[in-house]
Amino acid sequence: MDSGRLxxxxxxxxxxxxxxxxxxxxxxxxxxxxxxxxxxxxxxxxQGSLYPALHRLERCGWIKAHWRMTDKNRRAKYYELTRAGRxxxxxxxxxxxxxxxxxxxxxxxx
Amino acid sequence: xxxxxxxxxxALVRGRAVERELxxxxxSHLEHEIDKHVRAGMSRFDAVRTAHLALGGLDQVKxxxxxxxxxxxxxxxxxxxxxxxxxxxxSRVYSIVIVLSLALGIGxxxxxxxxxxxxxxxxxxxxxxxxxxxxxTYDQGADRHEAFFSFRLYAELQxxxxxxxxxxxxxxxxxxxxGMGSGETETALVEGVTANYFAVLRxxxxxxxxxxxxxxxxRNPVAVLSHGMWQRRxxxxxxxxxMAVPITRVTRWxxxxxxTSPDLKRTNERTSGFPSA
Numbered sequence: 001m002d003s004g005r006l007x008x009x010x011x012x013x014x015x016x017x018x019x020x021x022x023x024x025x026x027x028x029x030x031x032x033x034x035x036x037x038x039x040x041x042x043x044x045x046x047q048g049s050l051y052p053a054l055h056r057l058e059r060c061g062w063i064k065a066h067w068r069m070t071d072k073n074r075r076a077k078y079y080e081l082t083r084a085g086r087x088x089x090x091x092x093x094x095x096x097x098x099x100x101x102x103x104x105x106x107x108x109x110x
Numbered sequence: 111x112x113x114x115x116x117x118x119x120x121a122l123v124r125g126r127a128v129e130r131e132l133x134x135x136x137x138s139h140l141e142h143e144i145d146k147h148v149r150a151g152m153s154r155f156d157a158v159r160t161a162h163l164a165l166g167g168l169d170q171v172k173x174x175x176x177x178x179x180x181x182x183x184x185x186x187x188x189x190x191x192x193x194x195x196x197x198x199x200x201s202r203v204y205s206i207v208i209v210l211s212l213a214l215g216i217g218x219x220x221x222x223x224x225x226x227x228x229x230x231x232x233x234x235x236x237x238x239x240x241x242x243x244x245x246x247t248y249d250q251g252a253d254r255h256e257a258f259f260s261f262r263l264y265a266e267l268q269x270x271x272x273x274x275x276x277x278x279x280x281x282x283x284x285x286x287x288x289g290m291g292s293g294e295t296e297t298a299l300v301e302g303v304t305a306n307y308f309a310v311l312r313x314x315x316x317x318x319x320x321x322x323x324x325x326x327x328x329r330n331p332v333a334v335l336s337h338g339m340w341q342r343r344x345x346x347x348x349x350x351x352x353m354a355v356p357i358t359r360v361t362r363w364x365x366x367x368x369x370t371s372p373d374l375k376r377t378n379e380r381t382s383g384f385p386s387a
Binding site: 046067 | 112113114117118131132134135136138139141142143145146164165166167170171174175177178179180
């Protein structure tokens with residue numbers, strides 16, 4: 001593992017993408033930038049795994065995509081959270097918190 | 111679930127557009143990334159390299175995105191089909207031979223099974239068709255089955271079976287010349303049957319009447335016209351009832367006992383009776 005960055009556990013990337021898109025609609029590159037910023041570069045989000053994840057979330061109906069011009073006048077594919085996506089974000093956040101808490105407890109006890 | 115189906119359907123039907131979009135999306139990502147590096151003071155060459163490295167193999171990412179679409183199986187199937195068709199086009203003679211032999215094989219099988227179906231499995235279009243049986247005689251010396259009975263034997267059998275079953279007898283269908291009035295003749299399949307034929311098979315006439323007891327006493331022979339011929343030859347005219355039809359005398363009056371006439375379907379179409387003079 002290089003420079004102490006955390007590799008995301010399986011499945012958490014989806015949650016982070018939903019969280020990022022929950023703030024505002026954005027295109028793929030912006031999502032990856034946002035994740036780097038928020039995590040203060042502590043997370044190693046493979047840009048290559050971002051797009052399959054976006055497409056998977058779109059297929060699940062949690063996000064939807066449309067093409068729009070960026071502020072630099074380029075065409076880009078913007079993603080935004082759907083109503084189902086917002087619900088998914090809530091429940092996934094909740095499960096993650098519970099899971100993290102339980103794992104933390106177990107580790108503290110042991 | 112609906113979004114899933116729509117997503118996959120779009121990927122499948124508009125495959126090319128979806129591919130183009132994927133292309134454009136990844137290109138736009140790379141442009142943004144390159145811009146970022148250039149703004150940070152990198153040379154354009156290094157920026158391009160770094161951006162590509164960060165994304166990983168472009169083809170690999172695309173492949174992963176395609177996997178997500180959930181149409182991979184159908185797409186590769188279509189690809190295989192296209193590949194096969196190209197191969198077939200390349201070697202025409204070979205393809206034609208293959209297609210023909212397949213066609214022959216399938217055709218022969220279909221024919222065989224149609225016959226088998228008609229002979230063994232399809233029940234006759236009659237009520238209680240499974241109650242019908244055919245009598246045959248067995249010649250032990252010649253080890254041969256026959257379905258020909260003398261009329262006397264028929265009468266005796268009928269008497270013997272009376273409490274349990276009804277017996278009908280019919281001649282084989284013979285192509286016979288029939289007078290059509292005004293000197294015209296036509297060849298039709300004629301079958302002699304006992305008067306109880308229609309009653310036993312529970313087939314009725316749409317116009318006129320079917321045979322009733324006594325009709326088979328030769329003083330006043332009558333005939334029943336099949337619905338098909340009624341329509342074809344007489345345009346469904348009900349006035350044929352009572353018309354005289356000279357029918358060349360059926361020579362063989364051996365009586366056979368069939369389970370049913372092989373052409374019962376025709377007889378089972380509505381029939382109309384008309385006595386001949």
